[in-house]
Amino acid sequence: MNKFLMTVAAVALSGIGSVATVSSAWAQASANPNDMVKTAVETVVKGVKADPAAKTGDVTATARVVARDFLPYADFLRTTRFAVGPKAFDAATPAQQQQVFEQFQQLLVNTFALQLSQVRGNDLTFKFDPAKLTANSSDVVVGATVSGTGDNLSVAYRLTKTDKGWKIYDINMMGENVANAWLIQLYQPQFKARIAQGGIDSLIAYLREKNERFGK
Numbered sequence: 122m123n124k125f126l127m128t129v130a131a132v133a134l135s136g137i138g139s140v141a142t143v144s145s146a147w148a149q150a151s152a153n154p155n156d157m158v159k160t161a162v163e164t165v166v167k168g169v170k171a172d173p174a175a176k177t178g179d180v181t182a183t184a185r186v187v188a189r190d191f192l193p194y195a196d197f198l199r200t201t202r203f204a205v206g207p208k209a210f211d212a213a214t215p216a217q218q219q220q221v222f223e224q225f226q227q228l229l230v231n232t233f234a235l236q237l238s239q240v241r242g243n244d245l246t247f248k249f250d251p252a253k254l255t256a257n258s259s260d261v262v263v264g265a266t267v268s269g270t271g272d273n274l275s276v277a278y279r280l281t282k283t284d285k286g287w288k289i290y291d292i293n294m295m296g297e298n299v300a301n302a303w304l305i306q307l308y309q310p311q312f313k314a315r316i317a318q319g320g321i322d323s324l325i326a327y328l329r330e331k332n333e334r335f336g337k
Contacts, residue, residue: 152287153254154252154258154280155249155251155252155254157263157287157288158249158263158265158289159249159265161191161195161278161289162265163247164190165186165187165190165191165237166247166267167190168186168190169183169186169237178239179238180231180234180336181336183234183237183238184230184234184335184336186234187230187233187234187237194288194289195288196288197229197290199288200226200229200290200304200305201221201222201225201226203291203309204225204304204308204312206313209313212321213321217322217325220325221324221328224325224328224332227328227332228331228332229292231331231332231335233292233294235335236274236276236294246267246268246269247265247267247268249265249266250263250265251263252280258282259281259282260279260280260282261279262277262280263277263280264276264277264278265278266296274294275295275296276296278291279291291303291304291305292304315327
């Protein structure tokens with residue numbers, strides 16, 4: 122677990138025991154992308170339902186639940202590298218890479234939390250649209266729908282097969298039937314423009330500013 126994940130785990134509402142439970146669940150689900158997404162979404166939904174503030178739609182509380190319960194299933198370093206552009210990301214210093222990763226990962230957590238906060242209440246339910254796997258599958262999309270008081274949330278997750286199992290690395294907040302709404306695709310032009318204007322430090326400042334405004 123990297124330093125950022127350790128930080129969000131440390132401030133999680135349910136403490137170390139909860140983080141250990143999530144890690145155990147991830148280990149069991151990592152061999153199959155459908156199981157991975159099902160476990161990730163179930164864990165987050167249960168976390169939201171158990172949190173008094175999150176289940177009423179508080180976005181800051183929801184973000185803490187997402188950071189604690191969803192990040193173990195994701196590879197947002199991969200997401201960051203693709204969104205920034207491999208050439209630009211690899212040209213940055215290690216310190217810059219870490220900063221842009223941490224800030225973008227937090228932005229992704231906040232974005233997911235903002236969407237999830239629209240679906241609240243004690244009667245949250247979810248269903249899945251599993252990927253059709255073959256023996257050679259290495260990159261797949263799994264759909265999920267969360268329903269409750271308020272809007273329904275249809276989300277698609279793109280996963281890649283790694284040497285440590287399947288990991289979520291891209292999310293479509295509009296569902297898999299909306300082809301141009303994947304987060305990497307949406308952020309690529311924004312990041313390219315920021316880097317063109319002031320380099321990687323300009324992008325870091327932009328991401329930090331967006332995160333600081335979250336929940337206000």
